[in-house]
Amino acid sequence: MPGLEIQNVTRRFGSTIAVQDVSFQVAPGEIVAVVGPSGCGKSTLLSIVAGLLAPDSGDVRWDGQSLRHLPTHRRGFGLMFQDFVLFPHRNVFDNVAFGLQMAGMDTGQIQQRVAEALELVGLPGFGERDVNTLSGGEQQRVALARSIAPRPRLLMLDEPLGALDRALRERLVEDLRLILRRMHQTALYVTHDQEEAFALADRVVLMNAGRVEQIGAPMELYNHPETEFVARFLGLDNLLSGQRVCDEAGCRVETPLGRWPAPPGRTGAITVLLRPDAVHLGSSGDCTLSGTVQEVVFKGRSTRLELAANGVLLHFDFPSRAELPGVGEQICLRFSAGEALQFYDEAAGD
Numbered sequence: 533m534p535g536l537e538i539q540n541v542t543r544r545f546g547s548t549i550a551v552q553d554v555s556f557q558v559a560p561g562e563i564v565a566v567v568g569p570s571g572c573g574k575s576t577l578l579s580i581v582a583g584l585l586a587p588d589s590g591d592v593r594w595d596g597q598s599l600r601h602l603p604t605h606r607r608g609f610g611l612m613f614q615d616f617v618l619f620p621h622r623n624v625f626d627n628v629a630f631g632l633q634m635a636g637m638d639t640g641q642i643q644q645r646v647a648e649a650l651e652l653v654g655l656p657g658f659g660e661r662d663v664n665t666l667s668g669g670e671q672q673r674v675a676l677a678r679s680i681a682p683r684p685r686l687l688m689l690d691e692p693l694g695a696l697d698r699a700l701r702e703r704l705v706e707d708l709r710l711i712l713r714r715m716h717q718t719a720l721y722v723t724h725d726q727e728e729a730f731a732l733a734d735r736v737v738l739m740n741a742g743r744v745e746q747i748g749a750p751m752e753l754y755n756h757p758e759t760e761f762v763a764r765f766l767g768l769d770n771l772l773s774g775q776r777v778c779d780e781a782g783c784r785v786e787t788p789l790g791r792w793p794a795p796p797g798r799t800g801a802i803t804v805l806l807r808p809d810a811v812h813l814g815s816s817g818d819c820t821l822s823g824t825v826q827e828v829v830f831k832g833r834s835t836r837l838e839l840a841a842n843g844v845l846l847h848f849d850f851p852s853r854a855e856l857p858g859v860g861e862q863i864c865l866r867f868s869a870g871e872a873l874q875f876y877d878e879a880a881g882d
Contacts, residue, residue: 554743581720
């Protein structure tokens, strides 16, 4: 079964193109995250799928049937926003039951559905609680329970954790993934946070200026960013300008930091990505790259080091327990070109 199909969707606001020729699918039971910087078109796309906006061209289909002329309330989709929009004058039960009551479900079914939804989100027995007394994380769970209680064909989530602090977001995104997996819920998740998207989704759609830049599993995107934009968005910003030269001995790339092997391709201008997580501390006589430490930033699980080499600033990540030189000291790094380097022809840049 095809599930959700977004086919060549374009939407304009006056002279501004918010979404341009976007196509991808969400299979039944799959969680797909749409991620990108502010203004890239991800929330507009979600509104089109929900039926809140009509595309100027293209189509949205479910199980092979066009939804173009089907109103929002008949699509069978659930939608959860960053602002939980809980009813302050209703208790938890009544908030979760609201959509079921609007659908005309009988009292017994409503009680069963609400109990199941609260159990799924980890709030059993919370039905009589006043929503105004709940923590932010508990309110988020109530909003999720309200969204899943009607058992939507597709659950759409628009920055649902954006209003929470980072520690709570990290904990809740793990819970949310488990809940959606347990339900076998088909979901479309919109966020600007790539770490959140990677932790939750089966596949990620990365957008830039209204277009799809790359689609793939989280590990695929991180390990093989197809464009300079994708690399930068994922925090892989060690991008060097170079020249690819090929002769009978093979191909190499010449950069301000040295000459390294390169795969065959078009000669001339090329951009080289030096992955920040693929280098190792070297020793005298075993250096692929050396320079002066400019800054050392402890980040908990890892430490980020800023290195100056031949006028170029680079950033590298090391395990927090690594013994690193201090600011102003020299550092020697080694890496394998095959593991640490990725190449972008000038025409393929962002």
